[in-house]
Amino acid sequence: MSIPFELRGSKPTRQGFGEGLVVLGERYDNVVVLGGDITGSVMTSLFKERFPDRFFSIGVAEQNATTIAAGLALSGKIPFFASYGAFCALRNADQLRISVCYNEANVKIGGGHAGISVGPDGATHQVLEEIAYLRTLPNMTLVVPCDYLEAKKATIAIGEMIGPAYIRFGRAAVPFFTRDETPFEIGKAQVFRDGNDVALVACGAMVWEALQAAERLAVRGIQARVINVSTIKPFDVQTIVDAARECGAIVTAEEHQVHAGLGGAVAEVVAKNFPVPIEFVGVKDSFGGSGEPEELMEKFGLTWKEIYAAAIVTMQRRDKGFIGYRTVKQVPHYEDVHPDSQPVA
Amino acid sequence: MQGESFRTANCLFLRACTVFVKVLMSAIFPVVFEPVAYENRHRQPQEFAEIARMIRRDIIKSLVLAGSGHSGGPLGSADIFAVLYFGGYMRYTPQNWWTPRDRFVLSAGHMCPVLYATLANTGAFPKEELRTLRKYNSRLQGHPGRDMGLPGVETSTGSLGQGISIAVGMAMADKLLDSNGYRVFTLTGDGELQEGSVWEAAMAASNFRLDNFCWIIDNNDCQIDGRVHDVMNIYPLEDKCRAFGFDVVTVNGHDYAELCAAFDRFIANSEKQCGKPTAIIAKTLMGKGVSFMEDRYEWHGKPPTWEQARIALAELGEEISEPAAV
Ligand SMILES: Cc1ncc(C[n+]2csc(CCOP(=O)(O)OP(=O)(O)O)c2C)c(N)n1
Ligand SMILES: [Mg+2]
Numbered sequence: 001m002s003i004p005f006e007l008r009g010s011k012p013t014r015q016g017f018g019e020g021l022v023v024l025g026e027r028y029d030n031v032v033v034l035g036g037d038i039t040g041s042v043m044t045s046l047f048k049e050r051f052p053d054r055f056f057s058i059g060v061a062e063q064n065a066t067t068i069a070a071g072l073a074l075s076g077k078i079p080f081f082a083s084y085g086a087f088c089a090l091r092n093a094d095q096l097r098i099s100v101c102y103n104e105a106n107v108k109i110g111g112g113h114a115g116i117s118v119g120p121d122g123a124t125h126q127v128l129e130e131i132a133y134l135r136t137l138p139n140m141t142l143v144v145p146c147d148y149l150e151a152k153k154a155t156i157a158i159g160e161m162i163g164p165a166y167i168r169f170g171r172a173a174v175p176f177f178t179r180d181e182t183p184f185e186i187g188k189a190q191v192f193r194d195g196n197d198v199a200l201v202a203c204g205a206m207v208w209e210a211l212q213a214a215e216r217l218a219v220r221g222i223q224a225r226v227i228n229v230s231t232i233k234p235f236d237v238q239t240i241v242d243a244a245r246e247c248g249a250i251v252t253a254e255e256h257q258v259h260a261g262l263g264g265a266v267a268e269v270v271a272k273n274f275p276v277p278i279e280f281v282g283v284k285d286s287f288g289g290s291g292e293p294e295e296l297m298e299k300f301g302l303t304w305k306e307i308y309a310a311a312i313v314t315m316q317r318r319d320k321g322f323i324g325y326r327t328v329k330q331v332p333h334y335e336d337v338h339p340d341s342q343p344v345a
Numbered sequence: 346m347q348g349e350s351f352r353t354a355n356c357l358f359l360r361a362c363t364v365f366v367k368v369l370m371s372a373i374f375p376v377v378f379e380p381v382a383y384e385n386r387h388r389q390p391q392e393f394a395e396i397a398r399m400i401r402r403d404i405i406k407s408l409v410l411a412g413s414g415h416s417g418g419p420l421g422s423a424d425i426f427a428v429l430y431f432g433g434y435m436r437y438t439p440q441n442w443w444t445p446r447d448r449f450v451l452s453a454g455h456m457c458p459v460l461y462a463t464l465a466n467t468g469a470f471p472k473e474e475l476r477t478l479r480k481y482n483s484r485l486q487g488h489p490g491r492d493m494g495l496p497g498v499e500t501s502t503g504s505l506g507q508g509i510s511i512a513v514g515m516a517m518a519d520k521l522l523d524s525n526g527y528r529v530f531t532l533t534g535d536g537e538l539q540e541g542s543v544w545e546a547a548m549a550a551s552n553f554r555l556d557n558f559c560w561i562i563d564n565n566d567c568q569i570d571g572r573v574h575d576v577m578n579i580y581p582l583e584d585k586c587r588a589f590g591f592d593v594v595t596v597n598g599h600d601y602a603e604l605c606a607a608f609d610r611f612i613a614n615s616e617k618q619c620g621k622p623t624a625i626i627a628k629t630l631m632g633k634g635v636s637f638m639e640d641r642y643e644w645h646g647k648p649p650t651w652e653q654a655r656i657a658l659a660e661l662g663e664e665i666s667e668p669a670a671v
Contacts, residue, residue: 037539037570038569040570058577059536059577060577061540064541091504120412120487122487123488123492287490287492289486290486290487291481291482292481295481
């Protein structure tokens with residue numbers, strides 16, 4: 001049974017993070033927040049205004065902030081440190097590995113400006129590699145919410161669990177479609193649409209794009225299952241193996257490098273448990289660049305069109321029994337697999 | 346399909362609005378980049394004022410066209426750039442940049458509008474290209490991207506605290522290995538100094554006796570969240586730099602004579618091979634030159650609106666024709 005959703009407008013996921021922190025601050029006295037000089041942009045400013053005594057500005061010093069957070073955690077606090085993902089997942093990679101994860105320190109990191117939709121700031125600020133790194137860290141929990149409300153729930157959830165955790169969120173306003181009663185549980189993927197022809201497995205803002213692709217595939221009589229992998233680690237193996245078994249063809253979609261992110265996680269699980277063809281939608285081994293968010297999502301191939309085309313390809317591979325010896329060099333364009341299709345009103 | 350149509354409509358509407366505003370604004374407020382190229386030579390201090398004003402106008406114009414980007418730091422450091430690039434201190438060939446030259450690394454990558462405006466005014470690339478700041482596929486990326494090959498952009502920066510180490514590496518390459526006698530300049534912000542790696546770089550610069558290395562600190566005491574001393578105190582700065590082995594000069598970063606004297610001192614240090622790197626602490630005002638931006642950290646990371654740009658350009662001495670009746 002799929003989980004119902006409806007489009008309710010658009011809001012950035014970072015707002016959900018900021019609001020979630022305030023809820024945590026109200027519930028727990030030992031929640032503290034560390035600022036890295038971009039508190040407005042990652043919305044820890046909401047917490048700072050509400051609980052000034054539990055907010056500490058560390059300056060532009062992500063390595064120090066991460067390690068200070070570990071010290072606070074080992075002293076009974078629940079520290080959140082937020083910055084742009086480029087700087088609070090990768091700049092501080094060793095601090096995360098040793099001081100946070102090896103210590104099992106109860107540190108929570110909020111990584112903003114994820115993906116290409118950052119827009120005009122360009123490649124340095126568009127982090128596309130951190131899922132790959134974070135999901136290899138022992139003891140780490142990694143959540144990638146699909147919209148504003150899920151980001152809020154996920155923030156509260158990682159604050160209430162014990163152990164290192166990271167939440168990935170974006171800058172641009174993106175469709176907001178989950179409901180108050182939509183369940184969110186760490187480690188559990190959600191099925192937003194039922195179907196047995198192909199499984200579209202996505203995270204973050206790409207979940208909405210996957211739903212759009214599924215609508216168009218349905219017009220052609222193809223029923224796609226849409227899965228929101230809101231927790232990348234621990235990974236919901238069962239939901240993905242079920243999808244592999246029941247659909248026999250998978251597409252993954254993420255605003256991240258195609259290598260070693262969500263796609264990599266799905267491929268590992270599928271290869272081990274139930275091998276089926278997979279196509280990967282994401283950034284193809286390149287850095288980002290300046291531009292408007294929507295424009296960049298199109299240029300870098302991160303829209304429903306690529307997911308649609310990839311679905312056709314992965315189903316062809318399944319149906320022709322091409323598993324194992326045919327590699328599709330490049331996913332064709334949406335227009336190529338479906339020349340007469342126009343956006344449906 | 347409600348979702349997609351919502352988004353498409355939303356997006357089309359926004360795009361239509363932007364196009365409309367652009368057309369309207371170009372009718373009443375044409376943005377013109379004056380095609381000048383200034384010579385790089387020894388100058389009297391007062392000669393820099395005109396160049397700095399041109400750089401500031403170009404910053405405002407490129408930012409208003411971009412619709413996003415950083416105003417405060419670039420305007421505040423324009424005088425430093427005018428002296429460094431047009432006073433004969435940096436040696437380069439604008440028509441053929443990648444020939445033997447001195448190096449400049451903008452460690453505070455977000456300040457790139459001032460670097461782009463400066464480079465355009467050397468003649469390194471057509472000034473018209475300033476229109477493309479922060480646009481898709483532009484050589485003028487939101488933070489400098491070396492992959493774009495813009496003449497004068499030596500390295501990609503934007504992650505604070507890394508450029509200065511790159512500059513140390515460049516200085517080592519020449520001082521310890523190649524001995525071609527080139528100078529290496531780098532500019533960091535002051536909030537940037539909170540990155541610990543900046544001090545690792547500083548330590549290395551004096552450890553390797555890099556007297557060909559000049560570290561300029563844009564000390565505007567502003568960063569995104571507020572005053573630098575409130576966000577995370579970095580002072581006393583002069584003492585720190587001195588303790589790290591630098592020959593330190595503190596100057597008013599808007600006083601051309603003081604800036605010239607500081608760069609002269611660096612050149613002397615490197616020529617006599619004094620064995621010490623030089624640090625120039627330039628006291629600046631964020632947003633200098635535009636009254637409503639001056640010394641206000643709120644202007645760290647936003648562009649002027651069209652109306653604000655009009656006022657700013659007027660303050661910077663641009664002749665603006667009265668808006669045509671629409
Ligand atoms: C490693 C890193 N962390 C955070 C940022 C985000 N950021 C961009 S500019 C800036 C403030 C820098 O302050 P300062 O160096 O004083 O520059 P100014 O505001 O004076 O232009 C920050 C935190 C970044 N670019 N890189
Ligand atoms: Mg500053």
